[in-house]
Amino acid sequence: MLTLDNQQLTSQAKASREASRLLATISRETKDRVLTDLAREIDGSHAAILEANQADMTAAAGLEPAKLRRLELTSQSLARLSAGLLQVAKLPDPIGTVTVARRMPNGLNVTKVRSPLGVVAMIYEARPAVTLDAFSLCLKSGNACILKGGKESIRSSSLLAQLAHRVLHRNGLPLSILTSLCGLPREGLEHLLTLDTYIDLVIPRGGTPLIEFVCGHTRIPVVKHYHGICHIYIDQRADITQAIAICLDSKTTAPAACNAAECILIHEGAAAAVVPALVAALVERGVEVRGCKQTLTLARQQSAGAAGLVAASPEDFGREFLDLTVAMRVVKDLDEAIAHIGEFGSDHTDVILTRDEASSAAFVARVASSCTLVNASTRFNDGFELGLGAEIGISTSRVHAYGPMGLEELTTQRYVVRGEGQVRN
Amino acid sequence: MLTLDNQQLTSQAKASREASRLLATISRETKDRVLTDLAREIDGSHAAILEANQADMTAAAGLEPAKLRRLELTSQSLARLSAGLLQVAKLPDPIGTVTVARRMPNGLNVTKVRSPLGVVAMIYEARPAVTLDAFSLCLKSGNACILKGGKESIRSSSLLAQLAHRVLHRNGLPLSILTSLCGLPREGLEHLLTLDTYIDLVIPRGGTPLIEFVCGHTRIPVVKHYHGICHIYIDQRADITQAIAICLDSKTTAPAACNAAECILIHEGAAAAVVPALVAALVERGVEVRGCKQTLTLARQQSAGAAGLVAASPEDFGREFLDLTVAMRVVKDLDEAIAHIGEFGSDHTDVILTRDEASSAAFVARVASSCTLVNASTRFNDGFELGLGAEIGISTSRVHAYGPMGLEELTTQRYVVRGEGQVRN
Numbered sequence: 114m115l116t117l118d119n120q121q122l123t124s125q126a127k128a129s130r131e132a133s134r135l136l137a138t139i140s141r142e143t144k145d146r147v148l149t150d151l152a153r154e155i156d157g158s159h160a161a162i163l164e165a166n167q168a169d170m171t172a173a174a175g176l177e178p179a180k181l182r183r184l185e186l187t188s189q190s191l192a193r194l195s196a197g198l199l200q201v202a203k204l205p206d207p208i209g210t211v212t213v214a215r216r217m218p219n220g221l222n223v224t225k226v227r228s229p230l231g232v233v234a235m236i237y238e239a240r241p242a243v244t245l246d247a248f249s250l251c252l253k254s255g256n257a258c259i260l261k262g263g264k265e266s267i268r269s270s271s272l273l274a275q276l277a278h279r280v281l282h283r284n285g286l287p288l289s290i291l292t293s294l295c296g297l298p299r300e301g302l303e304h305l306l307t308l309d310t311y312i313d314l315v316i317p318r319g320g321t322p323l324i325e326f327v328c329g330h331t332r333i334p335v336v337k338h339y340h341g342i343c344h345i346y347i348d349q350r351a352d353i354t355q356a357i358a359i360c361l362d363s364k365t366t367a368p369a370a371c372n373a374a375e376c377i378l379i380h381e382g383a384a385a386a387v388v389p390a391l392v393a394a395l396v397e398r399g400v401e402v403r404g405c406k407q408t409l410t411l412a413r414q415q416s417a418g419a420a421g422l423v424a425a426s427p428e429d430f431g432r433e434f435l436d437l438t439v440a441m442r443v444v445k446d447l448d449e450a451i452a453h454i455g456e457f458g459s460d461h462t463d464v465i466l467t468r469d470e471a472s473s474a475a476f477v478a479r480v481a482s483s484c485t486l487v488n489a490s491t492r493f494n495d496g497f498e499l500g501l502g503a504e505i506g507i508s509t510s511r512v513h514a515y516g517p518m519g520l521e522e523l524t525t526q527r528y529v530v531r532g533e534g535q536v537r538n
Numbered sequence: 539m540l541t542l543d544n545q546q547l548t549s550q551a552k553a554s555r556e557a558s559r560l561l562a563t564i565s566r567e568t569k570d571r572v573l574t575d576l577a578r579e580i581d582g583s584h585a586a587i588l589e590a591n592q593a594d595m596t597a598a599a600g601l602e603p604a605k606l607r608r609l610e611l612t613s614q615s616l617a618r619l620s621a622g623l624l625q626v627a628k629l630p631d632p633i634g635t636v637t638v639a640r641r642m643p644n645g646l647n648v649t650k651v652r653s654p655l656g657v658v659a660m661i662y663e664a665r666p667a668v669t670l671d672a673f674s675l676c677l678k679s680g681n682a683c684i685l686k687g688g689k690e691s692i693r694s695s696s697l698l699a700q701l702a703h704r705v706l707h708r709n710g711l712p713l714s715i716l717t718s719l720c721g722l723p724r725e726g727l728e729h730l731l732t733l734d735t736y737i738d739l740v741i742p743r744g745g746t747p748l749i750e751f752v753c754g755h756t757r758i759p760v761v762k763h764y765h766g767i768c769h770i771y772i773d774q775r776a777d778i779t780q781a782i783a784i785c786l787d788s789k790t791t792a793p794a795a796c797n798a799a800e801c802i803l804i805h806e807g808a809a810a811a812v813v814p815a816l817v818a819a820l821v822e823r824g825v826e827v828r829g830c831k832q833t834l835t836l837a838r839q840q841s842a843g844a845a846g847l848v849a850a851s852p853e854d855f856g857r858e859f860l861d862l863t864v865a866m867r868v869v870k871d872l873d874e875a876i877a878h879i880g881e882f883g884s885d886h887t888d889v890i891l892t893r894d895e896a897s898s899a900a901f902v903a904r905v906a907s908s909c910t911l912v913n914a915s916t917r918f919n920d921g922f923e924l925g926l927g928a929e930i931g932i933s934t935s936r937v938h939a940y941g942p943m944g945l946e947e948l949t950t951q952r953y954v955v956r957g958e959g960q961v962r963n
Contacts, residue, residue, distance in 0.1 A: 134880070138903050215925050221914060223924050228906050230936050309753075313936050328734075332753040334760070334937035355959040362961035455559070477954050478563050481653050489646060489957030498962070499648050499953060500640050511655050511738050511950040512759035513938040525936040528924060529902050532914030534780040536787035537923070 115267070115296035119304045125292055126259065126311035129232045132289035133257035137229045141206040143284065144253055148202035150280045151245070152195035158276060159191055166241065166269040173239070173265040179369050179435065183240045184265055194242050197503065201249040204502045207520045208255045222531040227524045229255030231313035234305065235505070236327060238319050239263030241270045248277055248291050250505045254523035259312065261294040261302065270295040306331035314513075318506045336513050338506035340433045341371035341461035343491045346450040346476065347391075348467030349382040355488065356387060356466045357394050360439075363464070363491040365398050369435045371507060372462050372494045376430060376440040378450045381407070384443045389415035392441070396421035400437045403429045407443035431457035447472055451479050458482065460509050462494040483509060483516035540692070540721035544729045550717055551684065551736035554657045557714035558682035562654045566631040568709065569678055573627040575705045576670070577620035583701060584616055591666065591694040598664070598690040604794050604860065608665045609691055619667050622928065626674040629927045632945045633680045647956040652949045654680030656738035659730065660930070661752060663744050664688030666695045673702055673716050675930045679948035684737065686719040686727065695720035731756035739938075743931045761938050763931035765858045766796035766886035768916045771875040771901065772816075773892030774807040780913065781812060781891045782819050788889070788916040790823050794860045796932060797887050797919045801855060801865040803875045806832070809868045814840035817866070821846035825862045828854045832868035856882035872897055876904050883907065885934050887919040908934060908941035 117125070155162070166186040173184055213225035233256045235247050244260050251258035262270045274293035281288055294305070306315065309332045317327040318338035328335055345363060347356045363374035379387050388411040392402050403425035404412065412422055429440045430453070444450045454463055464486045465476040473487045484494035494516065496504020501519030508514045514522035542550070580587070591611040598609060638650035658681045660672050669685050676683035687695045699718035706713055719730070731740065734757045742752040743763035753760055770788060772781045788799035804812050813836040817827050828850035829837065837847055854865040855878070869875045879888055889911045890901040898912045909919035919941065921929025926944030933939045939947035 134904070137906065217923070217925060221918060221923075328757040332760075334935060335757075336937070352959065358961055359959065362963055366961075366963040473956075479559070481562065481952060484953040484955060486955040487957065489955060489960045490962050492962040493646060493955060493957075493960070494953070498642070498646075499955070500642060510759060512761070515950045516953045525940045527906060528909040528919070528941045530909060530911040530914060530918060530924070531898075532912065532918075534777065534784065535914040535918065536783055536791075537915050537917040538787055538791040 115294060115298070115301070117294070117297065117301060119301075122301060122304050123308060125289070126232070126305065126308045128287075128289035129257040129259055129292055130311040132287045133229065133231045133255075135287060136252070136257055136290055137208070137255050139286070143286070144206065145202040147252060147280055147284050147286065148198045148249055150283065151249075151277055152198040154276045154280055155191060155195040155198070155245075155273075159188055162186060162191060162269060162272055163188070165272045169239075169241070169266055169268045176265065180239065180265070183238060186241055186269060190242060194245055197246060198249050201253050201503050204253065204520060206253065207524050212526055219535050220533065221535055224529050225526045226529050227521070228527050230523060230525050232257045232259065232311055233523065234259040234261070234312050234315045234333070236261045236302070236315065236317045236319070236323065237263065239265035241266040241273055244270045244273050244293060244295070245277065246503075247505055248274075250503060250520060250523060252290065254520045256523055257290050257292075259292045259294060259305070261297055261305070264296045267296040303330055306333065309333045316506065334513070335510070336508050336518070337510045339461070339509040340459055341373070341507070341509075342376070342431055342433050342457060342459040343372060343374050343462040343464070344376045344378060344454045344458055345374050345464045345466065345491065346378045346444075346447075346454070347380060347383060347387055348447065348465060348469060348472045349380040350469040350472070351383060351387070351466040352468060353383075353387055353390065357391050359464070359466060359488070359490050360391060361394060361398060364395065364400055364439050365437065366492055368437050370492070372491050373435075374439060374464075374491045375433055376442070376457065378442050378444050378453055379408075380447070380450070381443050381445055384408075384411055388412055388441075388443070392422055395439065398437075400439055403438065403440045405442040408441045411443075433459075447475060451476065454480055460511075461507065462486070462491045464489065464491055483507065540719060540723075540726070542719070542722065542726060544726075547726060547729050548733060550714070551657070551730065551733040553712075553714035554682040554684055554717055555736040557712045558654065558656045560712060561677070561682055561715055562633070562680050564711070568711070569631065570627040572677060572705055572709050572711065573623045573674055575708065576674075576702055577623040579701045579705055580616060580620045580623070580670075580698075584613055587611060587616060587694060587697055588613070590697045594664075594666075594691055594693045601690065605664065605690070608663060611666055611694060615667060619670055622671060623674050626678050626928050629678065629945060631678065632949050637951055644960050645958065646960055649954050650951045651954050652946070653952050655948060655950055657682045657684065657736060658948065659684040659686070659737050659740040659758070661686045661727070661740065661742045661744070661748065662688065664690035666691040666698055669695045669698050669718060669720070670702065671928075672930055673699075675928060675945060675948060677715065679945045681948055682715050682717075684717045684719060684730070686722055686730070689721045692721040728755055731758065734758045741931065759938070761933045761935045761943070764886070764934040765884055766798070766932070767801070767856055767858050767882060767884040768797060768799050768887040768889070769801045769803060769879045769883055770799050770889045770891065770916065771803045771869075771872075771879070772805060772808060772812055773872065773890060773894060773897045774805040775894040775897070776808060776812070776891040777893060778808075778812055778815065782816050784889070784891060784913070784915050785816060786819060786823055789820065789825055789864050790862065791917055793862050795917070797916050798860075799864060799889075799916045800858055801867070801882065803867050803869050803878055804833075805872070805875070806868050806870055809833075809836055813837055813866075813868070817847055820864065823862075825864055828863065828865045830867040833866045836868075858884075872900060876901065879905055885936070886932065887911070887916045889914065889916055908932065
């Protein structure tokens, strides 16, 4: 448990604000040196980190398996972590980039320039590696960060933060660039969320209770990294073999990921050809299919996947299963599919599978998820897969950043205008 | 007074959400036709609008003069209003613009596409013309809008909204694209602010009490159009004649505007040469100067502006006067000027006047206002002056949009990805 009283929290947030002012002006070279130093520091500290993590794992023994998997660090995941830091060091520095430049008729030189947001607070689960993933992206984008990971990761998260502090100190930078509040109790978090004079953005990443709690307790702007109730719609003119491969990939390659598919909709004109084969393929891969009446009828006619096929209850639509379960429904047409997604989707990721250009164009225009895909797996809604180089999470908020958030999404753009004495009147 | 119970408000917001889905897909031609039709409708309704406005003015007779000036409509302001609508019709449609396009090594075509936010609510003062300014920008950017202007403008705002409804109807579009809630009592506003399932963004535009009220009562993302405590810093190496002209323009051409200067800081190395002439020029133009001790000493030695020069109280720094009053302070150097702006500024607009490139570069890097200018008037922080074509206001929030908000700032960007069967594993 971290014990910081409200006054200490306020001082800490104020120190973050001050550090952010300095950080906004330091060179790319310095930021990249910190990142490469930190990668080396991690490479040399595997034993200590794994020991702290083992202690976290032991203390968290009662936790559900999916959570334990997220908490666990291994030599491999630490190698990935330091490789990730080196990768962020190689990415271009977004700060100072001129995104708009124009000369007005009165001679004013108007530019729009990328600048840091200031202080970014992130609230996330017990995933220790996220502490340094988030730190690296915030540092590179010139933002001080306040990171509150789940309390079960307190030993490993705090140790990783200490390594970062050691490197900041060695490079002559203020430690307040990174504040780790792992283990802060709820009352402390409530106080932190009132500090809108010092914190510019809060990113809650997790399930409904966390998101609701944060949104209900703060005036700080929030970008949500909320759940993914991702849909695949198989149109009448889909390639069936391809459709089955994409459904399997979307559902089974990382069922606990937010970009995994949770519901498959099938045009009734394609249902007889698609449903039995699709159900059989899913069930064979260990997926439980919760089907609508038509799905059940079609699959049972061909006795496909009997073992793993059950009737869907109304709550199965609009549900994030986070495991090897999928809802399936036959729809009348594209309109009904779009209406279903509008009602049950979460604006995260939605896919249409079709060879018909008019259908895919209509789907893409009317389903305004953070990532809408045609003939590809839901799993591609990911910062690396979309070419951002790195990501801090996937925003389901339309305001500020929508979809994977990389370095640019952690910046703002402000106007810098140069004149030679211009006045308006 | 507008009487709508909470249930009616909820239904209305839900209707806005539905209208926004349609609006996201309609063509530029349709949107532009509505705008040009509406301009014509206004041109043909001057008498009725001015009559409604006169009734508003009569009912509001006790209001302070600055507010009455904002409430008043004239034939000229109506002509400007319809010209503004035609101008928005001529601006490019931001929706559908591809801002990023790349082909990934696996053949995926990744694009980032501008899309509407959805439903935008705007809360503003009793300024009836803002009703149609905001409607025009929301319509063109594909957003349904809910507009709540100050209650004193109820007759004229509502009539303008009716004209817009008439035009929407004539063009076969749902009236819920525009909802005018002018005159909605505070309890109604409180309820509206809870409707985060239907409203994507709320923009409060006004003073501290309004901003505080909105931020304290909502989970909807907020972009603030807050006050401008704009600073001018006259560096040691400024051109004195130019500096005086810029200060006069910044303070006197629209003292009630948010981009008017409220405080002038002067490097002590330039103070003896600048202060007497600057004070004299400001006082001659009717400005009351509230000076620090050094300002007073320097100006009085040369008996500059005796009539309009008074000692500043501590509260005069960090204050938005909104009239012909300005605070003035002599500072030791650039660092002290930047520290002063950091403490008392509002991130709106700040200016440095100097011929020294190192000073202007340092100022621009360290003062991160929504618009930072070198050798030009504060009054240029304005959507038209910066080349946006139109603006809905000036954001002082770093998140989502910072500075003047035009059409693009009313949009989000989402990923649209096209594949040929790609899977991740």
